[in-house]
Amino acid sequence: MTTIRDVSKLAGVSVATVSRLLNQSGYVSKEAEIAVMSAIQKLNYKPNNIARSLAGKKTAAVALMVPDILNPFFPEIARAAEDAAAVLGYTLVLCNTDNNPDKEKKYIETLINKQIDGIIISSYTILPEQILALQDRSIPIVVIDKSFSDYPILSVTAANRHGGEMAVQHLMSEGSRKIAHISGPSHVHASRERTLAYEKACRDLPWFMPSLIGYGNFNVAGGYQAMKEIYKQHPDVDGVFAGNDLMAAGALKALIELGAAVPEQVKLIGFDGIRMDMVYPEITTISQQIYSIGKTAMDYLIRLINNEPIERKNYELDVELLRKATT
Template sequence: MTTIRDVAKLSGVSASTVSRVLNKNGYVNQETEQKVKQAIQKLQYEPNAVARGLASKKTGTIALILPNITNPFFPELARAVEDVARSYGYTVLFGNSDDQGDKEKSYIEVLKQRYVDGIIFSSHTLQRDDVVRLRSNKIPFVVLDRAPVGEACSVVRSNNLEGARMAVRHLLDRGSRKIAHIYGPQEILTAKERLRGYEETVKDFGWYTPTLMVPGNFRLDGGMSAAKELMQRHPDVDGIFVGNDLMAVGVLKTLLRMGIKVPEQVAVCGFDGIHLTEAVEPEITTVAQPIYELGALATKLLIQKVNGVDVENKVHELEVTLIPRDSTRKDTSL
């Protein structure tokens, strides 16, 4: 494998001179620079990114830590991060934390050793000590959804509270008279705010009871088991607001298996706006997050930080949109 010393020998200069040419750091006269570039081309030398990073303090790489790569929401988010990063000349490394804090910490250590320029956290396990360590190592970062309590960070998120209210109001408008909620893990702020939005909207109705709320763990199988439990508790439920689209697919599957017609008997509304909601029958109504815009904004903010721009540590909250589909279609013949 060709090394920097091979380039130096062929061009008749020192390795440090070759390094200055590669990193554009320090003065090299035009004639010498041309000799080095010719040697690089002739030897087809490709500089090691990490080695260059040692000299320039930048490697042209950023990282995205995701909590659960099996949820279609996160690959759609990753697509946006990669697209925007490439447009700025950056490569993206991906890590899947599986919602495990220890795994996330190990990623941070590995990425630090690889001299990554910055990190986007879309996981839900980032802790205050992680933030302190990132800042002490001068690693720029941006958080999607939430930051640890007591730490001012650049956060990009959707308006989950209003989105939940929007979903429940839609179910009421289409004629539902007893609405349940299948929610995600309550240690996750997005799940907590969606549950809060549901409760605030239905708490004054006479039919409301806490037993209408069932956990589903933000997973497809969780949505399936939650739907079964819910319909056994309250067979007269005629509307379900589901805390994310992946669970909503599971809810739909279980209801149809139980012989319950959607939307004629039970209307279903999800949350996220992933493409999977269009691939099932009936297509699922959803409160869509601007997934691409979330990833794009987080990436732009991170690259600004990497380039030394003084980015204010604040929450950037984007609006959501209700997309009505067949799973909540109002049947006027009923």
């Protein structure tokens, strides 16, 4: 059985240094931290969380709250967060709120009562004042998929507006001359940013009109219905930017039913980069670094738990175009 002494020997540091890092009980240099974490991974060392909890008055547990576990975006976030937490000996508690503010509040209070060490929150409805109140109670918080630019809140998001611009520019470069947009819920930060990018790129063009924007609910059914409504009013549309991949899949189904050839007649692009191997033709998308978002959020949360200096602001990760069959 691997011991803490094995870790210290492989890392080339003292047992006390390894103990300080695992118990968050004192300063450890960045170089030593990297060496220790590398040794832990190589040796598959599992810290004694019960003893660590008693010594450091911590539970060695962190939580991830998501609004909809059925959206494939969030399981990948959860996998990344769990992987990053496990390396440091933390257990991840997953909470699905169903986009329900009351359920969200109950989860938060339960987690606090259980003395959770920190929480990663993805929420469409949570207010900055709620986050600040939690921080005032010394609860380490990292927000994902939403930012609060006017408040000292640490968040991790994708470059949503830039990605929206990339999506529209790609459709135009492929020959689309009348582009529709299927927007997600207006109260969702990522959805607003992507829609604003579409409007900025298209509103001054001679063919643009507000009825080219349809509204889904970040799900397949919403994309399907929005596409049918748009196409009924604009049968000459030749490009569609859907605000996420699920709505793009719904739009693709609608276009096929309407007899519109994709991509010959209508080109289609989504957003997120989730795994949709069973959808045919494969959908071009603006890919977020989903795994990196989850891992980065967990890394930042652990730094907050350890009282390491880190600026409470939004950290935006790049996106990239994944061109596939629908364009």
